[in-house]
Every structure is written in structure tokens, then in C-alpha cells.
Amino acid sequence: MRPAQRIALLLRRAREATEILGARWDKIPERHRRHYRPEERFRIRRIKNLLGLSQYETARMFRVSADSIAQWEVEAGADREVALPRRRGDWYR
DSSP: OHHHHHHOOOOOOOHHHHHHHHHHHHHGGGGSSSSOOOHHHHHHHHHHHHOOOOOHHHHHHSSSSHHHHHHHHHHHHHHHHOOOOOOGGGOOO
């Protein structure tokens, strides 16, 4: 099996596993599901970017709303802005 075929197969299996786990989550009412912690939100955003998923696809995969994904991205952008100095010359200090 070529490496590209192996990767494609692994990706299909990972998506299948996600759907199986998601079906179990669907049995729990939304208001009884625990919230994702900030570390988990970071990991979800990383997976979204790595796989090139839309906010809707990511939300569907992790059983949250697309608005939640959008809000996490806004919050992450706000954190990044606070972390960087205002002047570019100060970035290297």
C-alpha cells in the first residue's frame, strides 16, 4: 500500500470512529453535556485547521454549534493580540 493510500485509509477510519463516538454523544441531551475546557478547544481548533474543516463541519464533528467554534476562534485571536507587543520592534526583545 502506498503512503498516500495508507493516509487516506487512516483518515477514513478516523472519521468513522468520530461518527460512532458522536452518535453516543447525541444520546445525551445538550444541556447535560459538559463544556470543553480551553485546552480541548485549542486542540479542536488545531484539528479544524489541520484537516481544513469549516466551522460547520468542525461543530458537527464535536457536537457543538458553529457559533461556538466561531467564538473560540475570536477568543483565540483576542489572546494572540494581547500576547504580542504593539510595536513590531518590540517583538524581538
